[in-house]
Amino acid sequence: MTYDYYDDPPRDLPTMHWAMxxxxxxxxxNIALHTPRLWRVVYVTANLDALKLQLARSCPATIDLFFKPPTSLLENAMPILLKEAHRIRTVSQCENFVVGRIKGLARVDFHMLGHMKPLFSCPLPALETIVISPDDPEDEHSEPFDLELTEERVPRIRKFACSRIRYPSSPTFWSSLRELRIGIQHNVQHPSLVDDVLHILSHAPELEILQLPDLGGTVRNPVPPPPMTCASETAxxxxxxxxxxxxxxxxxxxxAILQHIRVPVVRQYRIEVNVSDGAEIEHLVRQILLPAARDLVSIVEELYFTTNHREVSISNQDNRFWLAMKFQSRSSRNMFTISAFDVLCHALQDGxxxxxRFDHRDCSDSDVIPPHLWQTFxxxxxxxxxxxxxxxNLPFIRSxxxxxxxxxxxxxxxxxxxxxxxxxxxxxxxxYTHDLVEHLLxxxxxxxxANLKLGVTLDMEHDLQYHPRFWPYHRxxxxxxxxxxxxALADQCNLGFRFKDSRNDMSFTALFDAEELGQLLTDRGEGSRCDCWS
Structure with missing residues (x-):
């Protein structure tokens, strides 16, 4: 059977609405009762009779297991499941909270991994998907649980979405992998984590989807990441x-991960990082944008820089490319915009x-991009x-x-x-308005x-100055x-115009009184009316 992989959104837990x-x-x-594939979704719950019925109806098709019963009930269900191990295609927890609450399912408990281990200790020739992200252990610094996964027992794994478990070291275990999802914790730093990820990537030539979500946690005593011990070959x-x-x-x-992979056909690239004070911003930007995102950025047609008081994001029109960086200081935030602009000059060559677009909502103090960098861009x-x-802000525009x-x-x-x-x-x-208009002019x-065309669109309003004790507002x-x-600007270019003056929108002709407007039409002729006058 062909396994389907989806970028986004993730699939909900399968349901059996067809049973109605x-x-x-x-x-x-009769068709439903005698079509085994319709019964392949098996819920491992407290109802063992229902479990046996679903297993019987689904035979001989492969089955997808979704479960978390209490530990005691899992012990009762395990002998039943072991008899069907050769048919198990999926071992998964519930990923959708709403469906999980209705079905009585939730994330597996960390201690339950020990009760699940016998299932992975027997041959699982049909197993393609493992989705296990258990709750936090009581000891947050405990080592990942070892399910002892091997390529001999699990020869054709396609999707591996796990956290808090030890990853198989055998290269051949990952040879058929299509989707990798590893949950990362703030407060648990395993020195081999980068090595583990790169080891998997270097032995997964068929990989299509890579996800490293942050599972949360609080960084109590952040320390520099340990140096990598793996080979520096590029995957x-x-x-x-x-x-x-x-x-x-x-x-x-x-x-560290992006610098060691090459992804010539990547079509969705979403990165979010938290930058501390003192970080080398330019080096960081180059690591994240080049070379992994170069091929994707080089084909985008629209690019958006969005800045607020502590975050800068760069994205394209459909958010397939999205890079968000959270900063603790204003200087680091502004340095990122300039560094990213410089790096993009290399990625966008003749693209x-x-x-x-630049959107600086709630952030009027952004540093300007130097004119020489604008020239290069x-x-x-x-x-x-x-x-x-x-x-x-106006200095940013004037640059x-x-x-x-x-x-x-x-x-x-x-x-x-x-x-x-x-x-x-x-x-x-x-x-300020005069300064901007003169620059545009x-x-x-x-x-x-030079007989070159220019279009200008202005949408502005003056800030209303008023004292709270007086009404109406000062004009x-x-x-x-x-x-x-x-x-004069309208004479030089194609001018689009919308001004708001004292809380009222104004048309271009409203700027002139009747005598001035009549004289202009007389001097220029009726046919020379500017487009922005209408």
Whole structure:
């Protein structure tokens, strides 16, 4: 039978809703009763009679075991299960909490692993899936439980999703592996963990899905990760298409793994790490982004930088590429944005990237990307069409505009074609607005001088200044005083416009009084009306 693997979301616990169809007619009932594959999902619960019935109905098909009974009942069920060991395809706990609560199932207890061990001590020729993530042991520093898994007894494992158990050391045990999911704990550091993961990856050439979720726990006395003792050879995983390491993890742990694998066909890359103060940000970024994510990043068409007060994330339009880094200090956070931008210049060389967005919501103090780095990025991303700034501070925006004013071989750069600025932060008064419009106007004139097109979208509002004891609000400075600069900008480029002045949206024509508007139409002619006037 073909085993299906899914990237996301994980499969719920199988159900037997089809059993109600047996009530339709006698023929459907007979079909259901005599189709063993329909009965292959076996719940190991307190009801041993139901267990025997399901095992009988499913014979001779392979079976999927989902269980946690009390320990005493497991002892009663084990002799029954051992007789069917040759048919067991799956040994799993309940992964869906709601279904588990209805069925009376939950995660297995750590002490129950000892009662499950006899099941893995006999040959399991049909076993393809093992999903075991037991509750925390009483001693949080206890060693992983050894189920004594061997390739002789389990020759065709396809999915291995486990935590708190010892991983088989035999290379041939992993030769058919398609999906690997290993739970990681904060407060338990096994020196061989990185070695274990790399050992598995180096002997799993057919691996398609790699997940290292963080099981939680509190880091009481964090210590540097131990040095690796495994060989430094790179594992080439030609079928690996999904990498998920969400937690957040220690970045040195993630980097140690990603630096030793090559994944030419990866199509989903989700990483979350927690960066401490004093970390080497640039080295860390290169470890995580290169080379593992290079092939995926090189084909994205949209890229989003999202920053808040303690986290920066980079993602593409459908979140198949997603990197989130949590920081303890502002300086480390800002250094990451600049370092990541620099690294992406290498990954995006002549790629199809068309759209770039910066969203600095709840974070108006981000450091700017230097103009020279913007120049390198624009020269690298030859397909870049639009750069959008959302809730971004003005120095950050001006840095890119300054880069656009620097000619390349005597000619202004033609990228990006469109600049969208939505609700820039710290626009307190007309002085800030004037500065932004003048920068845009200089870029527009530079492009127009070389007969290059530029589109500009402005969506702004002045912050309302008021005193809580007075009503109504003091009027914010009007955008009307910038009408001639905005008109000049509209003459130089394709201008999209939405301003909010004193809590009211304003159209472009509302910036001019009737006499000025009439004179403009007379001087320019009715046919020269700007698109933004409508």
């Amino acid at each position: 169809l047996m009530l339709v007619c006698q023929r459907w009932r 080439v995983l030609r079928h690996l298409r999904t990498i998920k390491m969400c937690g957040p993890h220690d970045p040195s742990f993630v980097g 199809p990237l068309k759209f770039l 624009l020269a690298t991303c030859t397909s870049l069409h639009t750069v959008q700034f959302s809730y971004t 890119m505009l300054d880069a656009l004013l620097i000619p390349v071989e005597g000619v202004p750069t033609s990228r990006p074609r469109n600049i969208a600025i939505w609700n820039p932060s710290d626009v307190y008064d007309s002085l 200089n870029v527009g004139r530079s492009r127009a001088s 914010a400075p009007s955008f009307k005083m910038h009408r001639w600069s905005l008109l």
